[in-house]
Each structure stands twice: as C-alpha cells, then as structure tokens.
Amino acid sequence: MKTINFLDVSTFSYAERVCAAALQGLVNRSEPYLYLDYGLYDDPNARCTNEEFIDGELWYGKYRAFLGNQDQHNLDYYRQEHGFAVEEISDLPAALELFKSTYKGIVIWDEAQPDTVNAAIMLAGQENLLPMTSEIVEKLHPQYLPAKRDLRGKWGDRLQIYTWAFNNLFAKCKSGVIACVEPGWQRAEFVDFLVQEKVFTYSLSSQYKGVGSQLLMLLAFGPPALRELLFALHLDAPIRKFALRWMGKRSAEVKLSNHIQKAVRSDTYPTIFGWHTKRDDELAFMLQLSANGLRLVPAHMAGNFSFHSRIQPLDKKQPLKRVVPELDVEGIYLTFTLSDGDQLMMMHTGELGNWYSPARGTVPFNWEVQPLLVEIAPALLDRYFRQASEMDCLIAGPSGAGYVIPPLIPHHPAYLKETARICEKRGIQVITSYIADPCRRVLNQLEQYKGNLIGYLAGYAVVTRTLHICHPNLIFFSNQVPKVNEIVLPAEQLLVRVKSLIEEVQQYPAFIAVHLFAYRTTIADVADFTARINNPHVHVVRGDDFLSLLAVNKKIEKERKYEN
Secondary structure (H helix, E strand, O other): OOEEEEEEOOOOOHHHHHHHHHHHHHHOOOOOOEEEEOOOOOOHHHHEOOOEOOOHHHHHHHHHHHHOOHHHHHHHHHHHHHOOEEEEEOOHHHHHHHOHHHOOEEEEOOOOOOOHHHHHHHHHHHHOEEEEOHHHHHHHOOOOOOEEEEOOOOOOOHHHHHHHHHHHOHHHOOOOEEEEOOHHHOOOOOHHHHHHHOOEEEOOOOOOOOHHHHHHHHHHHOOHHHHHHHHHOOOHHHHHHHHHHHHHHHOHHHHHHHHHHHOOOOOOOOEEEEOOOOOOOHHHHHHHHHHOOOEEEEOOOOOOHHHHOOOOOOOOOOOOOOOOOOOOOOOEEEEEEEOOOOOHHHHHOOOOOHHHOOOOOOOOEEEEEOOOHHHHOHHHHHHHHHHOOOOEEEEEOOOOOOEOOHHHOOOHHHHHHHHHHHHHHHOOOEEEEOOOOOOHHHHHHHHHOOOOOOEEEEOOOEOOOOOEEEEOOEEEEEOOEOEHHHOOOOHHHHHHHHHHHHHHOOOOOEEEEEEEOOOOOOHHHHHHHHHOOOOOOEEEOOHHHHHHHHHHHHHHHHHHHHHO
C-alpha cells in the first residue's frame, strides 16, 4: 500500500504556499508522494480574477454545499479506488525536514517585485531549489538551506525580469510548453506542476487596444459575409501577422509576450498553461495566443496537478455502445452543456461541485472536460469516466484538445489532427467549438480532420448567427442559447429563455442546444426545469444522442425528398 503525505496549507500565507507547492513539485517528480489541501474557496479573492465569477450570495447559497473541499474529495477517491494510505504532516518545517533530500537550497524572491516569483519558480525547477521570501527565511530559520540564488534588487521592472528569464532560462525549460501566471492574484495552486515539469513561466500583457486587436476581433467575430471573403481570399494570415506586429510596436509587454509565444516548438501542438494577467481579459489573451499558434490549458487555481500527473488510471471503463433513440417526428429535443470544463480547476473541483450534486444521473447532461488530461492527469480524467452514469455525456471543451479560437490559429489542421488523436484515446466523440459561426474554410477543415467524432456542439454564445449543418461527413450544430448578452443571466432567467424557444417551435422535429455558464447555472437547475416540462414530446437528451438524432432526421428528410 502506497503512503501519501498530506499537508494542510489552507491557513498558509501566499509565500508559504509557493514554497510548499514548489516542494511538492520536486517531491512528486517520480512518484505521487505529497498532496496539499488548499481548503474551501471562502476567500472572495479565490472566486475572481478581473471579474467576479461567483459572488458571496451565489457561493454560499448555491455552490459551497455540494462543492465542499475539492482536495479532500479527490484524495478520498484515490484512497478508496487506488488503495493509498494517507499520513498527515504537521506543518511546513516538518515537510521540509521530511523531504530535505529533494532540494539543494533556496532561491529568494523579492516581494517588492512580485514578478520575481516566476523567475524563482523556474530556477526552483531547474536547480532543485525552494522559492522563499526573506520573511519566510527569517521565520523558518533554515540553517541547513543555503541561499543559492537571491533575486532581490536585480531588475527594474517585469520587462527586464522576463527578458533575462527568456535569455537565460527558456532553453533549459521543458520544450513545447510555457505558462502565463499572474503573481498579483497570489494563487500558488499550479506552482507544483510548473516546478515538476520545468515550465517557462511569465506574466506579460496580451493586448494593446487599437487597430491590432480590432483586426483580430474582425477575423474571429466580424460580420459573417466579410469574414467569408477574407478567408476565401486567404487574407486572414497577413491580417493576423500585421495585427500582432502592430500591437507589439505599441506595447513592449505585448512585443515580448509575442516573442516568447512564437518561440514555443512542439511535436504535437504548442501549449500554454495558466490564465491572463491583471492587465488583460480572457478574450484579449485568447486572441493573442491563438493567433500565435498556441492552445491554452486554463490552469488558474488548479491544485495538486504534480500529484494527479503521476497516477496511472485503473482498468479503463469502456463506454457502452449507444443505441440511438427512436426519433419522435413531433418531438422537441433539448441538450444542455455545462461550460468551462476545459479548465483544470473545473476538473479538479468536480465541475464546480456539480459532479457531486444529487441531481447528477437524473437528467441527460453534457459535461465539458479537458481531453488533454488523458496525458496530463490520466487518472483524474479516468475518474469521470468510471463514475459517469448513463445520463452523463463527457465531451471536449472548446475547441478540442486545448482552448483556442479556431479562425485565428495559423495551423488549424495540425490542431484538429491532435484533437482527433487525443479524443480517440479516451473515447470522446463530441466537441464544443468556441465559435458558433466559423467560415467555410474552417468548416471544411473540421470535416476533413474529424476522425471518429460524431460532431460539434458549437458556440460559447451567439454573437452574430448560428449554423446548423448536418450531412454525412460533418454535424456542426450551434447552441441557440445563450446570446452573448445572456451569458451571465441567473439560471431562472436563462431557462425562461429556453422555455420561450420551446413554445415558439412551429416545425417538427425541432432541436435546441443550450450552453450553460457554469458560474450561474447548475445541473440541479436543469433537473428542476426538466421535471416541470409536461409535454411528452419534449425530450432532454445527451449531446451524442442529440447529434445522432439530427443525422437520423436528416436521412429521413432526404428519403422523403427522393420519394417525392
């Protein structure tokens, strides 16, 4: 029986958590020995970045009870299913003493320059050091820990820090991956994985508002007719390159972040972990990294991934071959998808606790997951497949193997090939695509490289139009709900919108796809909504059945047309 050492860091300061997480990353390089407990998300700062996702009322009234302590939930699963024993470590000094053979000294970072923590994290991974502030050094009095590196007073600003880091550390970091981690949010959860894998880590702006960002927005979300013309004439590549250069000329941070992102080389597809900075927003970050040819693995607040990454899955539970339900020619078919499952935090927290809800298994439901976990944290992904009921459909989050904005990425076929490979590896057959109305060239590529996929449920939200395409080689069905201004609606209002769509149906059978913002609507909301539907011709189905029924209906329509 393998023993797991457990350290409660829920009351630690940020600097102490950074040190503990770095120690965890070093310890778990070969085997999963050290596990950290970050506690509950009761700190309001844990539920927001540049915007507040769940306010106090929502957190305490709706999410907290069934989410509980996510670290304890996962550890309990590993203990029960993998047979691990757990032994608690009393405090940080005890952990440092227990695992003192794994590190060679300390690297002191400068709290007056928070970005030095990222340089310290990289040095910790490369030189087996523990990142500490001078205050932690004084508090712990680690006489046996020589200060191998001291980063205090070395640079004037973050540009100097990351220029030095790129010139001196990038080549010694793991190839194919980088990370953008904002020190200002003081979240240490993902530090263990960064240290374990020796990931190059920075925090630089991704946007400069003006012509450059407007051109990228045009390619992603502009008027459909204009986008079709630009892509048909293959003007998207020169526009994309010009936009990135333009932003770089006007912002030194964007210029350096472009330089770092373009330097990433991979045999599969270049990957960036993390999240955007305090100086940006999600969309600006996604526009830049997609245009530079990277895919994002959202890793903000994703704890214990150095541990998850070292556990092998149990015997794979093979999904049962599904029989497509008989088509109700007078039916209205609904399918509901929970958003944001591509985030490692969502995977670690059981889809913000929805996976633990008593409502799971009572209604057909689609769960976005991050398919790259098949290689990053296979046992964690395996857990979802092992526990899934017949009602649960696990699908890939946007827009496949890693989060991208498809019209912007310069090597879309390479991304699609990698997505098909990863999804086939774990039997995922449905993908959500970020853009609801991509241009024809993108659709042709989706068709050409779809592999064993059934099809796509598309669109985080409706910006301009929706596309409903169903032919033998491609099913691409855009979610009708929500519209872009409806994303953050309370669950009750959003489901009223769905009810109105049901009432407006005039042609049967009808198909309605709904993408639920995970920070407002839960599976319990959907189960309650479904229970109140009195029409026997309204059917809530899984995403794979939804797409398969679309194909059945299309075949029937074609046969009728042929007969006539």
